[in-house]
Amino acid sequence: MERVALFITCVNDALFPETPKAVVTVLERLGYEVDFPAAQTCCGQMHANSGYKDDATRLARAFDDVFGGYDAIVTPSGSCAAMARDQYPHLTGSGIGRRVHELSEFLVDVAGVEDVGAHFPHTVTYHPTCHGTRALGLGDKPLRLLRAVGGIDLVGLPAADQCCGFGGTFALKNSEVSSAMLADKCANAAATGAEYLAAADNSCLTHIGGGVSRSGGPRPIHYAEILASTA
Amino acid sequence: MNAREEILARMREALQDASPAPEVPREYRRALDPGVDIVAVLVDRLVDYKATVHHGTAAIERALEGARRVAVPADLPAQWRVGSAEFVEDRGLTTEELDAVDAVLTGCAAAVAVSGTIMLDAGEAQGRRALTLVPDHHVVVVRRDQIVGHLAEALPRLDPAAPQTWISGPSATSDIELQRVEGVHGPRRLDVVIADERTGPLAGPAA
Amino acid sequence: MNDIVPAASLIPADAPFPKAAKVALGMPQLRKNLAHATGTIRAKRAKVAGELDDWEQLRDTAAAVKAGVQRRLPELAMRFEERATAAGAVVHWARDAAEANAIAARLVREAGAEEVVKVKSMATQEIELNEHFAAEGLRAFETDLAELIVQLAEDKPSHILVPAIHYNRTEIRDIFDQRMGDAPAGLTDDPAALAEAARLHLRRRFLSATVAVSGANFAIAETGSLVVVESEGNGRMCLTMPETLISIVGIEKLLPETADLEVFMQLLPRSSTGERMNPYTSVWTGVREGDGPRHVHVILLDNGRTNVLADEVGRQALSCIRCSACLNVCPVYERTGGHAYGHVYPGPIGAILAPQLEPGRHDDLPYASSLCGACYEVCPVKIDIPEVLVHLRQQGPHAAGERAAMGAAEAVMARPRLWRTALRAARLGSMPWRRKGFVRRMPWPASKWTVSRDLPVPPKESFRDWWKERER
Ligand code: SF4
Numbered sequence: 077m078e079r080v081a082l083f084i085t086c087v088n089d090a091l092f093p094e095t096p097k098a099v100v101t102v103l104e105r106l107g108y109e110v111d112f113p114a115a116q117t118c119c120g121q122m123h124a125n126s127g128y129k130d131d132a133t134r135l136a137r138a139f140d141d142v143f144g145g146y147d148a149i150v151t152p153s154g155s156c157a158a159m160a161r162d163q164y165p166h167l168t169g170s171g172i173g174r175r176v177h178e179l180s181e182f183l184v185d186v187a188g189v190e191d192v193g194a195h196f197p198h199t200v201t202y203h204p205t206c207h208g209t210r211a212l213g214l215g216d217k218p219l220r221l222l223r224a225v226g227g228i229d230l231v232g233l234p235a236a237d238q239c240c241g242f243g244g245t246f247a248l249k250n251s252e253v254s255s256a257m258l259a260d261k262c263a264n265a266a267a268t269g270a271e272y273l274a275a276a277d278n279s280c281l282t283h284i285g286g287g288v289s290r291s292g293g294p295r296p297i298h299y300a301e302i303l304a305s306t307a
Numbered sequence: 308m309n310a311r312e313e314i315l316a317r318m319r320e321a322l323q324d325a326s327p328a329p330e331v332p333r334e335y336r337r338a339l340d341p342g343v344d345i346v347a348v349l350v351d352r353l354v355d356y357k358a359t360v361h362h363g364t365a366a367i368e369r370a371l372e373g374a375r376r377v378a379v380p381a382d383l384p385a386q387w388r389v390g391s392a393e394f395v396e397d398r399g400l401t402t403e404e405l406d407a408v409d410a411v412l413t414g415c416a417a418a419v420a421v422s423g424t425i426m427l428d429a430g431e432a433q434g435r436r437a438l439t440l441v442p443d444h445h446v447v448v449v450r451r452d453q454i455v456g457h458l459a460e461a462l463p464r465l466d467p468a469a470p471q472t473w474i475s476g477p478s479a480t481s482d483i484e485l486q487r488v489e490g491v492h493g494p495r496r497l498d499v500v501i502a503d504e505r506t507g508p509l510a511g512p513a514a
Numbered sequence: 515m516n517d518i519v520p521a522a523s524l525i526p527a528d529a530p531f532p533k534a535a536k537v538a539l540g541m542p543q544l545r546k547n548l549a550h551a552t553g554t555i556r557a558k559r560a561k562v563a564g565e566l567d568d569w570e571q572l573r574d575t576a577a578a579v580k581a582g583v584q585r586r587l588p589e590l591a592m593r594f595e596e597r598a599t600a601a602g603a604v605v606h607w608a609r610d611a612a613e614a615n616a617i618a619a620r621l622v623r624e625a626g627a628e629e630v631v632k633v634k635s636m637a638t639q640e641i642e643l644n645e646h647f648a649a650e651g652l653r654a655f656e657t658d659l660a661e662l663i664v665q666l667a668e669d670k671p672s673h674i675l676v677p678a679i680h681y682n683r684t685e686i687r688d689i690f691d692q693r694m695g696d697a698p699a700g701l702t703d704d705p706a707a708l709a710e711a712a713r714l715h716l717r718r719r720f721l722s723a724t725v726a727v728s729g730a731n732f733a734i735a736e737t738g739s740l741v742v743v744e745s746e747g748n749g750r751m752c753l754t755m756p757e758t759l760i761s762i763v764g765i766e767k768l769l770p771e772t773a774d775l776e777v778f779m780q781l782l783p784r785s786s787t788g789e790r791m792n793p794y795t796s797v798w799t800g801v802r803e804g805d806g807p808r809h810v811h812v813i814l815l816d817n818g819r820t821n822v823l824a825d826e827v828g829r830q831a832l833s834c835i836r837c838s839a840c841l842n843v844c845p846v847y848e849r850t851g852g853h854a855y856g857h858v859y860p861g862p863i864g865a866i867l868a869p870q871l872e873p874g875r876h877d878d879l880p881y882a883s884s885l886c887g888a889c890y891e892v893c894p895v896k897i898d899i900p901e902v903l904v905h906l907r908q909q910g911p912h913a914a915g916e917r918a919a920m921g922a923a924e925a926v927m928a929r930p931r932l933w934r935t936a937l938r939a940a941r942l943g944s945m946p947w948r949r950k951g952f953v954r955r956m957p958w959p960a961s962k963w964t965v966s967r968d969l970p971v972p973p974k975e976s977f978r979d980w981w982k983e984r985e986r
Contacts, residue, residue, distance in 0.1 A: 084977055086927065090937055091970050093977035112981050115930040123924055125885060126916075127907030131924035138928055163904075210887035211900075239845045243884025248962040250882060252536045255966035256849045257884070286967025289952055310607040314765070314816045318588045321824035328585040331578040334571040335777065352790060399804075402721050402755065422780075422791035435805035436754045436796075440747065441721070459776040467737045467772050468601065470798045470805055473779075475791035478747035482660035482676055483683050483705040484547075485554045487787075491659065491709050492716065493747025493794060 079109045081146035083139075083176065085153045085278075086118035092278045095152050098304035099179055102192050103150065106183075116142045121159040124167065126245045133167045136160075140170050148186065149176045152300045154208025154276045157181070162211060178208065178276060179300055180217035190224045196305045197227035201270040201294060203261070203284065205277040206239050218276050218299050225302060233273075234264045242283035258287045266293035274299040339456035345420040346501065349454055352423025356476025357489045358497040365389065367412065370446045370498035374409035378442055380434030383412065387432075387448055397438050405437060410444035411494075417461040418454045422475060425449060425499065426461060429469040436470055445494040447474075450502045518689055520669035521680050525853040527670075531878045534854035535846075547682045548851050552842045558788025559839055559892065565790075566780065575777050577896035580833035583768050584823060590735040590768045591814060597738025601800025603810040608762075610817050611641035617813055618643060618727060618760050619650050625758040625809065627652075627725040631716075633742060633749045634658035635729025636674060636836055637762045637815055639858045640871075643727065654727065655719060657748035659712050666693040672852030674859065675786050675838040680851050683708065709746075716748065726752035726807075730763045731835065732778060733812075736771045739799040740812065743782060743792050753796050759807040764815050766832040778835065781894035785837035818871035827905040831867045833895040840889035840899060846882055855879060862889035866902040869910070880906040937976060944971040 080103060084096035096112075103110050120135030139160065143149050149172075151157050161173030183189055202222060208214045222230060241247065241257025261284055265273050273294040275281050285296035308316065339345065350360050361370050368390030371377055377392045378400065388394045395408060414432030418425045425447055427433045432448075439445055455461050465471055478493030489495065521544060525537050538544060563569050583590060595605045608614035622630055630647070632638065632654050644654045644665075656665045663678040664671050667689045671677030678686065687703040690711055697711055728749070732741040740761055742749050753759060769778065783792040801810050822832050841847045841861030852860030857868035857876060865883055868876040880903045889899040912920075926932045947953050952968040955961070963969060 086933075089933075089977060090940060091972055093973050093975065093980060096977045097980060114978065114981075117927040117930055117933045120924075120927075123920060125904055125907070126920060127880075127904070127910060127912060128917075128920045128924070129908040131920055134924060134928050206884070206886035206888075210891055237888075239884050239886035239888070241845070241884060243886065246881065246884045247967075248959060250532050250535065250846070251962040251965055252532065252539050253846050253849055253882075254884065256539055257845050258966060282970060283967060286952075286963070286969060289968040290966075310609050310613060313609055314607050314814070314820065315588050315591070317816065317820035318591070318765075318823060321820050322585060322587070325585055325826065325829075328582040329578050331582060332571070332574050335568040335575055336566075336571075337776070356793070406721060419791075422783075424791045429802070429805060435802075436750070437806075440750050440754055458779060459773075462773060462776055467739065468799050470802050471796070472750065473791070473795035473797075474793065475789070476793050478745070479793045480659045480705075480709055480746045481555075481787050481789075482658070482663070482678060482746075483686060483708060485551045485558075485676060485679070485787075486705060487789070488705040488709050490706065491713055491746035491748070492657070492720065492751055 079111060080148045080150050080182070081111045081113060081143055083116055083143065083149050083151040083156070084112070085151060085156045087279050087282070088152065091282070092298070095278055095298040095300050098298065098300040099150065099152050101304040102300065105193060106187055106189060111146070113142045119156045119159045121156060122244050124159065124163050129167070132163070136164050136168045136170065140168065140172055143172060147175060148182065150179055150182045151176060152179045152276070152298060153278065154178050154205050154212050154214060155279065158207045158211035178212060178214060180214055180221055180276065183221060184217045190220050192221065192224070192303050194303045194305055195226040195307060196302045197307070198272055199229040199231055199270040200272045200274050200302065201231050201233045201265060201268040202236070202299070203233055203240065203265070203273055203275045203280070204236055205275050205280045208276045209237065214276065221303060222274065222299060228302070231268045231270050233268055235260070240280050240284050242280050247283060258283060259291070262287040262291045262293055266291065268294065270294040272297045274302060337457060337459035339421060343456060345454055345456045346451065348420040348456070349418060349423060350501070352420065353476065353499055356423055358476050358499055361498060361500045362503070364448065364500065364502045367446065367448065367500050370500050371410055371412065374444060376408045378405060378408040378411045378438060380413055380432055380438060383414070383432050387412065397434050402437070402441065405441040408442050410446055411439055411442040412446045412448070413439055414448050415453060417464045418449045419458050419461045420454060420456050422458060424458070424473050424475045426465060427472045427474070428465045430466060436472060439472065440493060443494055444496040444498070446498040446500065448500045448502050516688055518667055518692060520667050521672065521851070522670035522853050527853065527856040529856070531854060531856070531882045534856060535850040535882070538850040538854045544680050544851055545849060547680055548848055551676065551679045552848045555788055555842045559785060559842065562784040562788055562790055566784070572777055572781055573894055573896050576781055576894060577833065579769065579774055579777065580895050581830070583770065584766070584829055584832055587765060587768065587823065590770060591765055593735040594733055594738055594768060595814070597736070598800055598812055599738070601738050603738065603800040603812050606811065606813045608813050608815050608817070614641050614762055614813050614815050614817070615643055615646035618762065619647060619652060621758065621760050621811055622652055622725050625725050629653045629655065629723070630725045630727050631655050631657050631719060631723040631752050631756070632726065633728040633744065633752045634661050635727070635762065636858060637729045637764050638727060639671060641762070641815070641817060643762070657716055657720070657752060659709065659746060662712055662716070663689055666690070670853060671858065672860065673838060673841060674836050720748070720751040720755055723752070723756045725758045725760065726756040728752055728759065728761045730761050730767055731782065732769050732775065733763050733767045734772055735768050737799055739772070739797050741775070742796045745787065745793045747794060750794055750796055753798065754806050756807055758809040758811070760811045760813065762813045762815055765819055782835055782837055785839040785892065785894040821873060822867070822870040825870065828866065828870050828902055830897045831863070831870060831902060833897055834863050834867065835895055837894055839892040839894065843888040843892050845884065845886060845888065855882070862899045863897070866899055866906060869906055877910045880910065934978065937972070941972040941974070941976065947971045
């Protein structure tokens with residue numbers, strides 16, 4: 077049985093345990109042995125992107141210490157995977173990012189599967205997150221996985237490629253602009269009439285969900301949880 | 308230090324520890340696929356720009372319709388001076404005189420099909436820049452052998468030291484709500500005559 | 515008919531970006547105009563860029579050519595000077611805006627003129643040439659339609675390519691009607707009628723002007739030629755009709771060879787106006803007997819560019835060809851417009867260029883981005899704008915409070931035990947909200963979040979507890 081390490085990310089660690097649980101479910105269903113190195117914390121993205129290079133460098137080193145011994149590291153976050161791949165080489169010279177796979181990359185490219193045996197009888201719309209799509213180049217991999225889910229009704233999201241306005245500390249520093257972007261994303265999501273809005277990153281989903289919880293619209297869900305579902 | 312010396316010194320200092328420049332890849336296209344009908348592509352693009360296209364030098368007369376006085380470069384071939392208009396040779400016409408003619412008739416140096424671009428380089432039958440700018444109606448004759456598919460094929464045909472004007476359709480603006488509107492300061496009417504002749508006074512292998 | 519209120523007078527240019535942006539966000543007509551215009555141009559660009567099957571190869575070449583130019587700048591600048599001079603041009607060098615303005619004003623005076631016609635040029639906006647001329651008793655007339663609109667409205671440009679992008683056709687009609695003087699009676703808001711009005715307004719001026727001022731899109735070192743890319747023909751008028759032509763050119767505009775145009779002249783028009791080719795491109799090399807201006811001057815401008823050149827990561831901002839594609843796709847620019855940036859270069863390129871050209875003056879701009887990467891995706895010269903934004907954030911100053919908070923977070927995150935303790939504390943601390951499932955109001959600074967979004971509360975059982983339970 078092949079062994080993979082799970083990097084759950086700090087956001088999921090603090091707020092969204094269901095997502096990493098779902099990743100474990102899917103990987104084990106496909107026959108992988110999943111390891112959870114308990115010393116893991118944060119990839120350092122918030123620090124790096126907010127301009128705190130030294131802090132980010134320390135966190136990048138810690139990541140290397142925790143995950144250095146694994147050949148494959150799977151994470152349910154496009155932006156954390158992009159951080160490791162794009163920024164670690166500049167911060168620490170570490171090439172570990174090449175072994176960090178966002179879940180859909182791992183499933184489609186490494187495991188070579190699209191149908192993971194899930195069933196989810198609901199209408200779902202999909203928001204391609206910016207880092208996942210542009211920095212990581214996920215393309216339609218998450219969508220291909222979703223299309224193979226039994227019972228699912230996928231509906232298109234208008235202006236899907238537009239940023240939701242999260243951007244880490246951008247949401248605080250430029251709160252008004254961020255809120256204006258969010259309002260458009262929420263309106264487009266609501267217009268789909270879907271029950272769920274899926275994405276590859278819980279930080280973006282927190283942002284969109286925080287808006288939708290006021291304006292109404294589909295429930296945010298990480299696509300890993302859909303892939304885990306057999307209901 | 309004067310400004311020149313100081314700026315050059317600043318540049319050199321700024322570049323002291325610069326990493327070496329990357330190799331320049333040249334993987335892009337320099338021609339259209341063989342077999343593409345470049346005349347058809349050129350016509351399609353010109354029409355898209357709202358230029359009017361004619362075929363054969365006999366059509367020059369129709370292209371000039373409505374023009375009584377037509378400015379021409381002094382070396383414009385005689386066989387292009389067709390129709391009943393009065394042809395006024397540019398031997399130092401004043402701005403006012405240029406402004407008073409109804410049209411201008413010239414040749415060109417090259418034409419690029421894929422972008423619908425007609426290129427002037429002050430060479431034979433083209434005249435100086437003001438000649439093709441001030442009159443409100445420009446009729447330009449393009450010989451078939453002057454048409455190339457791709458920009459990369461056209462540049463070597465131009466005289467790099469001469470003033471060049473590349474024309475892609477009549478004057479236009481996109482400044483209002485980013486919608487293209489034809490007709491501002493340059494000639495508002497552009498007629499392109501595609502001449503069949505491959506030889507004649509203007510023949511000769513370009514580049 | 516409405517009174518004309520220039521947008522720039524409402525949006526405080528000196529305020530930090532978030533403040534200025536807030537004002538712009540509160541202007542519904544402005545937002546509508548911007549959304550409409552940027553949406554139109556985005557679609558056009560995507561279509562014509564998609565037509566070329568070698569678009570990515572062209573971008574790779576352009577990026578490498580520009581990177582090479584930056585490394586060879588002294589050599590290329592000197593070669594340009596030598597060739598242009600040999601062709602009859604006079605080349606001047608200006609360390610900064612004041613020097614460039616002074617040279618230009620002196621040349622206008624020497625030509626015996628008090629007025630000049632101008633082709634739209636970002637370099638002259640950057641050095642505020644018009645304002646400087648006015649202070650010296652000289653007048654500069656903008657001839658590009660959008661620049662004319664902005665000048666008549668006594669406003670400031672809000673976009674690199676379409677300075678009047680923040681006005682719709684009706685507002686433009688009102689500006690012409692009230693400010694042009696010779697606007698035709700009964701002028702409608704039909705764009706063709708507005709363009710016609712501009713033609714009539716400027717025609718006499720073009721035909722009688724003796725001095726013109728331009729910028730350049732490219733300067734070719736091999737030949738000493740300058741290139742101006744335009745649409746309306748106002749450029750051709752300015753470059754051809756006057757006796758004297760003064761071109762102010764940033765040193766980063768150099769290209770090694772004429773053949774490089776085969777790359778850049780495919781990328782620029784498709785990226786900027788979304789056309790296969792712009793209506794007019796002019797190329798000139800010094801003075802040509804009997805054809806065009808008899809006195810040709812070129813002012814090579816530094817004005818902070820060598821600062822940018824010194825930064826290994828930031829240097830790529832000098833590759834910019836001012837196509838404005840990054841503005842048009844930017845979700846921030848689309849909602850705030852250009853004035854909020856408080857600099858002639860707005861949008862993503864402004865956010866990386868302004869703080870480097872004027873160090874210490876625009877430290878808020880690198881944060882005016884969600885790092886969504888849409889700009890990098892369209893940039894024809896492949897400037898990695900998000901990379902430079904993050905780099906500039908890492909160079910710039912940080913507020914003490916934020917610095918402390920980030921340091922504290924890192925201290926916790928770098929120690930797994932502390933991190934686990936902190937997570938447990940957060941779960942306990944959020945007990946009161948547990949039943950509702952979210953938090954609606956928080957004290958500052960978290961209120962910046964809760965102003966428009968609810969915050970989820972930590973779950974009862976963490977993933978770690980679940981995992982431990984399972985391992986047993
Ligand atoms: S940064 Fe790139 S996309 Fe933006 S204006 Fe410059 S060249 Fe165009």
